[in-house]
Amino acid sequence: MRRFKQTLGFTLLRFSVFIVFLSLLSLVVFISLKGFKMxxxxxxxxxxxxxxxxxxxxxxxxxxxxxxTGAILFALPLGILAAIYLKEYAGAKKWVRIIRIGINNxxxxxxxxxxxxGLAIFVKLFGFGVSVLSGSLTLGILILPVIIRAxxxxxxxxxxxxxxxxxxxxxxxxxxxxxVVLPNALPGILTxxxxxxxxxxxxxxxxxxxxxxxxxxxxxxxPLSEVMAxxxxxxxxxxxxxxxxxxxxIAYGTAxxxxxxxxxxxxxxxxxxxxxxxxxxx
Amino acid sequence: xxxKIIIRNLNLWFxxxxxxxxxxxxxxxxxxxxxxxxxxxxxxxxxxxxxRMNDLIEGTKISGGLLIDExxxxxxxxxxxxxxxxxxxxxxxxxPFPKSIFENVAYGLKIHGVKDxxxxxxxxxxxLRDANLWDEAKDRxxxxxxxxxxxxxxxLCIARALAVExxxxxFDEPASALDPIxxxxxxxxxxxxxxNYTIVIVTHNxxxxxxxxxxxxxxxxxxxxxxxxxxxxxxxPQDERTENYLTGKFG
Numbered sequence: 001m002r003r004f005k006q007t008l009g010f011t012l013l014r015f016s017v018f019i020v021f022l023s024l025l026s027l028v029v030f031i032s033l034k035g036f037k038m039x040x041x042x043x044x045x046x047x048x049x050x051x052x053x054x055x056x057x058x059x060x061x062x063x064x065x066x067x068x069t070g071a072i073l074f075a076l077p078l079g080i081l082a083a084i085y086l087k088e089y090a091g092a093k094k095w096v097r098i099i100r101i102g103i104n105n106x107x108x109x110x111x112x113x114x115x116x117x118g119l120a121i122f123v124k125l126f127g128f129g130v131s132v133l134s135g136s137l138t139l140g141i142l143i144l145p146v147i148i149r150a151x152x153x154x155x156x157x158x159x160x161x162x163x164x165x166x167x168x169x170x171x172x173x174x175x176x177x178x179x180v181v182l183p184n185a186l187p188g189i190l191t192x193x194x195x196x197x198x199x200x201x202x203x204x205x206x207x208x209x210x211x212x213x214x215x216x217x218x219x220x221x222x223p224l225s226e227v228m229a230x231x232x233x234x235x236x237x238x239x240x241x242x243x244x245x246x247x248x249x250i251a252y253g254t255a256x257x258x259x260x261x262x263x264x265x266x267x268x269x270x271x272x273x274x275x276x277x278x279x280x281x282x
Numbered sequence: 283x284x285x286k287i288i289i290r291n292l293n294l295w296f297x298x299x300x301x302x303x304x305x306x307x308x309x310x311x312x313x314x315x316x317x318x319x320x321x322x323x324x325x326x327x328x329x330x331x332x333x334r335m336n337d338l339i340e341g342t343k344i345s346g347g348l349l350i351d352e353x354x355x356x357x358x359x360x361x362x363x364x365x366x367x368x369x370x371x372x373x374x375x376x377x378p379f380p381k382s383i384f385e386n387v388a389y390g391l392k393i394h395g396v397k398d399x400x401x402x403x404x405x406x407x408x409x410l411r412d413a414n415l416w417d418e419a420k421d422r423x424x425x426x427x428x429x430x431x432x433x434x435x436x437x438l439c440i441a442r443a444l445a446v447e448x449x450x451x452x453f454d455e456p457a458s459a460l461d462p463i464x465x466x467x468x469x470x471x472x473x474x475x476x477x478n479y480t481i482v483i484v485t486h487n488x489x490x491x492x493x494x495x496x497x498x499x500x501x502x503x504x505x506x507x508x509x510x511x512x513x514x515x516x517x518x519p520q521d522e523r524t525e526n527y528l529t530g531k532f533g
């Protein structure tokens with residue numbers, strides 16, 4: 001009987017893993033099959049034509065690259081500095097715990113709420129308008145909790161014996177952080193940051209009201225221009241227009257490009273992590 | 283004989299925990315003083331009072347006088363970073379930075395503001411020579427310190443401490459992670475270093491204390507039981523507890 005229960009348990013576990021794997025696999029296969037025939041260099045490098053029933057996704061691709069880059073440029077320095085403060089200076093005071101709970105909760109806020117926040121603050125209050133800048137800042141705030149948490153973990157993983165050695169030589173805390181802690185935490189911080197680029201690239205709701213436009217014939221001229229973006233482009237193709245027989249295949253093509261982009265970014269993160277693990281001897 | 287370090291009625295608490303109790307001891311200059319005692323007797327904590335590393339632990343409270351060259355190192359006028367430059371430390375487990383051999387030794391110079399490359403490489407060479415590591419390391423200064431053997435790493439840590447020209451060096455069971463041959467090399471090095479530096483070494487190893495030290499302090503449960511010339515402690519201890527410890531009745 002006990003043996004039977006064990007067999008039953010194992011089967012259940014195996015089955016769960018199988019279901020998980022199958023759903024991921026079918027997603028990738030489905031998108032690939034549907035989107036594959038659209039993929040070509042001209043699809044990537046051409047503007048949409050004829051009311052988005054022909055042509056490519058070039059401006060949306062550029063827009064997504066700009067938005068994710070902008071988001072990381074804003075969130076990475078801020079996130080690293082916040083993580084250093086929380087980890088090395090703040091100690092275990094009560095308000096620090098509250099801030100940390102706040103940060104963790106921020107990670108669970110629905111992304112459309114970030115979109116509304118971005119609209120109210122960056123678009124209206126700061127007057128940046130619907131623009132690359134507003135969208136980048138909104139996405140930046142969205143990925144901030146991920147970056148802070150990854151940085152905190154990376155900082156914690158630096159052995160305290162390194163810090164002790166530095167202090168014992170008469171280094172200040174700041175020197176120790178800059179010369180010992182940060183260089184050794186950097187691979188971990190970068191891994192987290194790159195993973196969050198993938199997250200930022202795929203988000204739709206935060207840029208809905210802050211950055212994205214349905215269609216534009218130009219690439220953005222300045223950070224204050226509005227842009228097209230891959231996830232919003234999919235949404236637009238599926239909900240607007242009158243020629244679904246042309247638009248739906250383009251939407252799947254766009255989805256595949258977005259998927260490949262996110263995979264590529266995650267792959268880079270994995271490479272950085274495994275490289276630094278191999279080099280690391282502590 | 284000049285006393286480099288004078289300690290008067292030193293008490294230390296970690297929170298509610300009274301770790302060091304009424305310690306009075308004077309540590310002579312340019313000799314090796316060993317601090318021994320059973321696990322948990324406070325010997326590492328005692329050592330870390332001398333370069334104020336205990337300050338890093340939250341909830342530490344300290345009272346009494348701790349004088350180096352007749353100046354109280356816990357007074358407000360003391361610059362703690364300068365103090366740690368004067369009082370170097372070598373830890374139980376070799377802990378070189380994950381940098382090159384050269385950068386490890388140069389680290390202390392750089393944080394204390396030495397910028398001249400020529401001076402830095404001179405000082406690095408001198409420190410490595412003084413730590414008996416130069417011959418093994420001179421052809422691979424730019425290779426990672428963590429590629430060195432354990433014994434070499436520990437001598438590198440000594441070189442790193444020597445580079446900032448301390449007056450006192452604290453050793454916290456420096457040989458406990460080393461094999462016997464590396465350990466012997468380290469002891470030989472300590473003998474050479476005492477010509478120029480005041481050395482305080484915490485050790486678990488009685489034979490080691492007997493071999494290398496000039497003076498020995500015996501600590502138990504946070505109290506200094508006995509402090510005397512090493513040969514006297516090991517041949518004619520005054521306190522019964524010291525004798526019991528040395529003869530292995532407890533440990």
